[in-house]
Amino acid sequence: MTQATSRTPDPAASASARPLPAVAREHRGWPVIGRSLEYARDPVGLFEKQWAAYGPVSPLRILGDPWVMLLGPDACATALTNPDKAFVNGPAWSYLVGPFFDRGLMLLDGEEHHVHRRIMQQAFTRPRLEGYAAAMHAPIARGLDAWRPGPGFPAYPALKELTLDVAAEIFMGGAESTDRAEMARVNAAFIDCVQSAAALVRRDLPGTRWRKGLRGREVVERFLRDYLPSRRARESDDLFSQLCHVESEEGERFSDDDVVNHMVFLMMAAHDTSTITLSTILELLGKHPAWRERCRAESLALGEAPTLAELDSLVSLDLVMKECLRLRAPVPVVVRRTVKETVVEGVRVPADRYVIVAPQFSHLMPSLWSDPTAFDPERFSPERREDRSHRFAWEPFGGGVHKCLGLFFAGAEVKAVMHQLLRRFDWSVDPAYVAPMNNHSLPFPADGQPVDLVHRTA
Numbered sequence: 001m002t003q004a005t006s007r008t009p010d011p012a013a014s015a016s017a018r019p020l021p022a023v024a025r026e027h028r029g030w031p032v033i034g035r036s037l038e039y040a041r042d043p044v045g046l047f048e049k050q051w052a053a054y055g056p057v058s059p060l061r062i063l064g065d066p067w068v069m070l071l072g073p074d075a076c077a078t079a080l081t082n083p084d085k086a087f088v089n090g091p092a093w094s095y096l097v098g099p100f101f102d103r104g105l106m107l108l109d110g111e112e113h114h115v116h117r118r119i120m121q122q123a124f125t126r127p128r129l130e131g132y133a134a135a136m137h138a139p140i141a142r143g144l145d146a147w148r149p150g151p152g153f154p155a156y157p158a159l160k161e162l163t164l165d166v167a168a169e170i171f172m173g174g175a176e177s178t179d180r181a182e183m184a185r186v187n188a189a190f191i192d193c194v195q196s197a198a199a200l201v202r203r204d205l206p207g208t209r210w211r212k213g214l215r216g217r218e219v220v221e222r223f224l225r226d227y228l229p230s231r232r233a234r235e236s237d238d239l240f241s242q243l244c245h246v247e248s249e250e251g252e253r254f255s256d257d258d259v260v261n262h263m264v265f266l267m268m269a270a271h272d273t274s275t276i277t278l279s280t281i282l283e284l285l286g287k288h289p290a291w292r293e294r295c296r297a298e299s300l301a302l303g304e305a306p307t308l309a310e311l312d313s314l315v316s317l318d319l320v321m322k323e324c325l326r327l328r329a330p331v332p333v334v335v336r337r338t339v340k341e342t343v344v345e346g347v348r349v350p351a352d353r354y355v356i357v358a359p360q361f362s363h364l365m366p367s368l369w370s371d372p373t374a375f376d377p378e379r380f381s382p383e384r385r386e387d388r389s390h391r392f393a394w395e396p397f398g399g400g401v402h403k404c405l406g407l408f409f410a411g412a413e414v415k416a417v418m419h420q421l422l423r424r425f426d427w428s429v430d431p432a433y434v435a436p437m438n439n440h441s442l443p444f445p446a447d448g449q450p451v452d453l454v455h456r457t458a
């Protein structure tokens, strides 16, 4: 069993470290874009090639820049725990997600990040999560009422709409002075922000996705600013109002700009990630009826609107969720930038490099998991705990100071949706089906994830 170490780099280690190898001719990829399309086509295939050719620390070219890829739990641990403060988030994530999620928590660094995280944590305490969980059931039920089951039901877009409705309720507390058409416009603007992060042309030029994203951010920002005074005036249970009112133990609070920036980022951080997790669960439970029945039996034993503690008691669903996050991590890679030279796994990583940290690769390493590509939720059971093979074997929520702040929120939302789905519907997916994944941004099934869905009572 290997363990992540928290190394403090010493000058002797740096002197004895190997230089980062040059990119071999056969790994240069296409002119200008380098290997970005290869990543989009098959990220795991690219990780495997890099690992085979160079090991845990490898060079690659993406969109004209030299990048470094970190693979395996030890290399990922070094970047995420960041013992010598060589890695920063802001410049790396803003390169990828552009100005659309400017000053979101994940894009802040150092002391500023620390202060903002300390304040935001207050919006994710256990009592607050209990409130959010209680408020989820009604919008989930309303959303599922509108589902029209049938063969080949496109689960992904339906789940996406459902999680947007849940977010409108939990994040916004509803949007009392916005009609449905206006809300649809805001949702579309928000989706433009998310999609433009993957644009190849990254300039504000007419007709580009980038420009659409910039306009989208303006629409979302205006929408939030319109509601800000009412959320400041009265404390309510939604996340928006909470961000207006939370205070760290040291008495720090968010300014109006902070609240807007954090809201835009949180909507992005929460939305696609939960939707992807749900659609993977639907696919894999659809292929594995015994697990579907096991999860359903636990949900039928509870009422329609379980508390957070009751959602926690859905142990089979918890195992399934963990296994789905392992097999298809909604955030397969995170990015960093080096601000000084550092050493990772005995290799010198130069300053001013973009770095890809790839938890998804660790999730599939045969040295950490038995039969890693098989769907086997029991591997997370107390008797087996394969995720303990290494502290960073399973890291769908990242690690270190930027570890996902919404992981318990995400768990509650995913379980609350699955709970109602299992009680109302049955579904199946052909075991031979392979989801055609689109990896240009976060991974999602390009065919809409068809499942054969029926009402359970039918």
Ligand code: HEM
Binding pocket: 089, 105, 106, 107, 117, 266, 269, 270, 271, 273, 274, 277, 329, 330, 331, 334, 335, 396, 397, 398, 399, 401, 402, 403, 404, 405, 406, 407, 409, 410
């Ligand atoms: C299954 C769902 C989710 C997954 C897989 C996920 C994954 C991640 C990952 C990998 C990071 C670390 C990024 C980095 O190290 O650069 C992160 C950060 C973050 N996530 Fe999540 N996330 C999920 C859901 C959510 C939800 C529902 C929320 C909020 C309600 C949320 C809020 C955040 C925030 C605020 C950060 C930034 C933390 C910081 O920089 O201090 N996430 N998430």
